[in-house]
Amino acid sequence: MASSRVIDIADLSLTFETNDGPVHALSNVSLGVEKGDFISLIGPSGCGKTTLLRVIADLEHPTDGSISIHGMTPEEARLKRAYGYVFQAPALYPWRTIGKNIALPLEILGYSKEERAERVRKGLDLVNLTGFENKFPWQLSGGMQQRASIARALSFDPELLLMDEPFGALDEIVRDKLNEQLLRLWEKTQKTVVFVTHSIPEAVFLSTKIVVMSPRPGKIHGQSRAARIARGAFLCRLRVAHADVTLVRQDSACLRRLGDPRCVLVFGFDLSEWRYATRCLREC
Amino acid sequence: MQRDAFANANKTDYTLSEFIKGTWSQERPKLPAPDQILSELYKTVIDTAPTSKRSLVFHGYVTLSATLFGFLIGSALGMILAILVVHVKSLDKSLMPWVVASQTIPIIALAPMIIVIMNQFDITGLIPKSIIAAYLSFFPVTVGMVKGLRSPDPLQLDLMRTYSASRVQTFFKLRIPASVPFLFASLKVGVAASLVGTVVAELTKSEDGGFGARLLAGSYYGQTIQIWSALFAAAACAWALVTLVGILDRVVTKAMGAR
Numbered sequence: 109m110a111s112s113r114v115i116d117i118a119d120l121s122l123t124f125e126t127n128d129g130p131v132h133a134l135s136n137v138s139l140g141v142e143k144g145d146f147i148s149l150i151g152p153s154g155c156g157k158t159t160l161l162r163v164i165a166d167l168e169h170p171t172d173g174s175i176s177i178h179g180m181t182p183e184e185a186r187l188k189r190a191y192g193y194v195f196q197a198p199a200l201y202p203w204r205t206i207g208k209n210i211a212l213p214l215e216i217l218g219y220s221k222e223e224r225a226e227r228v229r230k231g232l233d234l235v236n237l238t239g240f241e242n243k244f245p246w247q248l249s250g251g252m253q254q255r256a257s258i259a260r261a262l263s264f265d266p267e268l269l270l271m272d273e274p275f276g277a278l279d280e281i282v283r284d285k286l287n288e289q290l291l292r293l294w295e296k297t298q299k300t301v302v303f304v305t306h307s308i309p310e311a312v313f314l315s316t317k318i319v320v321m322s323p324r325p326g327k328i329h330g331q332s333r334a335a336r337i338a339r340g341a342f343l344c345r346l347r348v349a350h351a352d353v354t355l356v357r358q359d360s361a362c363l364r365r366l367g368d369p370r371c372v373l374v375f376g377f378d379l380s381e382w383r384y385a386t387r388c389l390r391e392c
Numbered sequence: 393m394q395r396d397a398f399a400n401a402n403k404t405d406y407t408l409s410e411f412i413k414g415t416w417s418q419e420r421p422k423l424p425a426p427d428q429i430l431s432e433l434y435k436t437v438i439d440t441a442p443t444s445k446r447s448l449v450f451h452g453y454v455t456l457s458a459t460l461f462g463f464l465i466g467s468a469l470g471m472i473l474a475i476l477v478v479h480v481k482s483l484d485k486s487l488m489p490w491v492v493a494s495q496t497i498p499i500i501a502l503a504p505m506i507i508v509i510m511n512q513f514d515i516t517g518l519i520p521k522s523i524i525a526a527y528l529s530f531f532p533v534t535v536g537m538v539k540g541l542r543s544p545d546p547l548q549l550d551l552m553r554t555y556s557a558s559r560v561q562t563f564f565k566l567r568i569p570a571s572v573p574f575l576f577a578s579l580k581v582g583v584a585a586s587l588v589g590t591v592v593a594e595l596t597k598s599e600d601g602g603f604g605a606r607l608l609a610g611s612y613y614g615q616t617i618q619i620w621s622a623l624f625a626a627a628a629c630a631w632a633l634v635t636l637v638g639i640l641d642r643v644v645t646k647a648m649g650a651r
């Protein structure tokens with residue numbers, strides 16, 4: 109097992125026993141995640157993305173196959189607080205203020221009062237929520253709540269960040285903005301991220317590696333990585349990809365005229381070759 | 393009845409208005425007029441010294457102290473039972489049916505038994521009445537609290553699990569705060585039930601006074617006005633208690649982020 113491997117999954121299967129018979133949520137999934145990766149899991153609804161993430165988080169138990177996180181079982185990793193989990197819904201406790209919500213894991217992990225205050229302050233700053241510390245969740249918009257939940261997941265500084273469609277319920281403009289912030293955050297903190305989404309543009313924008321899952325039973329359909337894609341395949345698809353880029357540019361130009369910060373994000377971002385290849389791969 | 397009164401006074405040529413006036417001002421009516429109850433209330437609440445046995449304030453104090461003491465015991469018991477039921481699986485199956493069964497026994501039958509038995513052990517005064525008050529109030533508190541402690545949704549519980557929080561931490565940081573609104577709703581029911589329990593107990597054990605004793609004495613001597621004023625005073629107390637719990641509810645939930 110390579111030491112830089114954060115997650116190692118081999119031939120993992122998971123079957124839910126339900127009243128209507130077994131549901132094969134995952135079958136023979138293999139996946140490796142390196143330190144510092146930003147991995148996106150994409151695929152249609154119900155293909156097992158959430159389940160896979162929950163297996164990594166030790167919230168579900170696989171029926172077959174092996175999984176290790178930093179060389180430990182998921183349970184050991186969970187007990188060592190190896191990861192922070194961001195759910196699809198912010199899941200803030202309504203009776204706690206934003207600051208107190210961010211401090212929740214710190215309280216559980218037994219940080220001192222001063223340390224908690226310091227980390228809450230840093231966390232709020234990281235997700236641009238300074239000044240909202242004493243507000244209750246209902247006083248914040250959905251996007252702000254989700255940012256608070258990201259700050260909460262990062263507050264105790266876990267190496268690994270697991271995110272399950274964190275921006276799925278938000279409108280597109282907010283979503284783009286949060287994507288940009290998330291990318292900056294990832295560059296700043298050097299965390300390993302496993303990110304579930306069903307939005308291809310989101311995955312392309314964020315990830316260093318994209319894992320495409322097929323409909324049930326969840327299988328890994330393809331993995332993209334620049335080096336893996338044959339040059340020929342890449343070239344022949346470039347035209348499609350190129351057309352796509354033009355489209356993005358045009359959109360962005362319009363947006364720039366409207367003063368939307370999104371265009372900065374599109375132009376300022378270096379879309380490296382493999383990102384297009386990823387898209388091609390899906391279109392195969 | 394008013395006809396009898398006029399007949400007794402050899403008065404035969406009364407008018408309708410005299411008749412109605414008569415019915416509204418009988419000395420010992422079957423159904424007293426509102427103003428008679430009010431003046432009785434005025435007399436026994438304000439005109440009589442609170443230390444006197446004829447003051448409703450005195451009786452109110454007797455009833456309320458037993459009610460509140462019983463309510464405290466009952467709520468504490470209710471919460472403890474709820475915590476046990478939620479945390480020990482076998483108790484959910486074994487204890488809950490008894491909790492429910494306990495409420496099917498008519499309190500009017502149980503109260504004299506409890507008081508007589510406790511009397512034999514020389515336990516008198518406030519305690520036996522409070523125990524009956526507690527008996528009536530623990531049930532809504534248990535049911536409400538169990539519901540509240542189980543109210544966190546899977547997502548909120550999963551969150552705790554991702555932090556590897558212990559059961560105790562999950563209990564204090566999630567289950568308890570989540571149960572607060574449920575708890576207050578059942579405390580409101582419980583405090584009113586406590587008052588009923590105390591009054592019922594006072595019907596059996598009337599020598600210490602209290603609203604129940606007033607009701608009993610009133611019915612002995614056919615003093616309907618006294619019965620009615622004690623009834624109204626008890627209703628006012630129940631209203632005040634429920635309102636008080638309501639205010640506490642609002643203060644606490646406001647501090648916990650309720651809109």
Ligand SMILES: Nc1ncnc2c1ncn2[C@@H]1O[C@H](COP(=O)(O)OP(=O)(O)O)[C@@H](O)[C@H]1O
Pocket residue numbers: 124125126131132133152153154155156157158159160324
């Ligand atoms: N606890 C569960 N019990 C039974 N079936 C489940 C459970 N959780 C998920 N499933 C099923 O497993 C499949 C994969 O679900 P999920 O991982 O949530 O998909 P995705 O996140 O990709 O939309 C779905 O068909 C879903 O109905």
Ligand SMILES: [Mg+2]
Pocket residue numbers: 157158159273
């Ligand atoms: Mg999902």
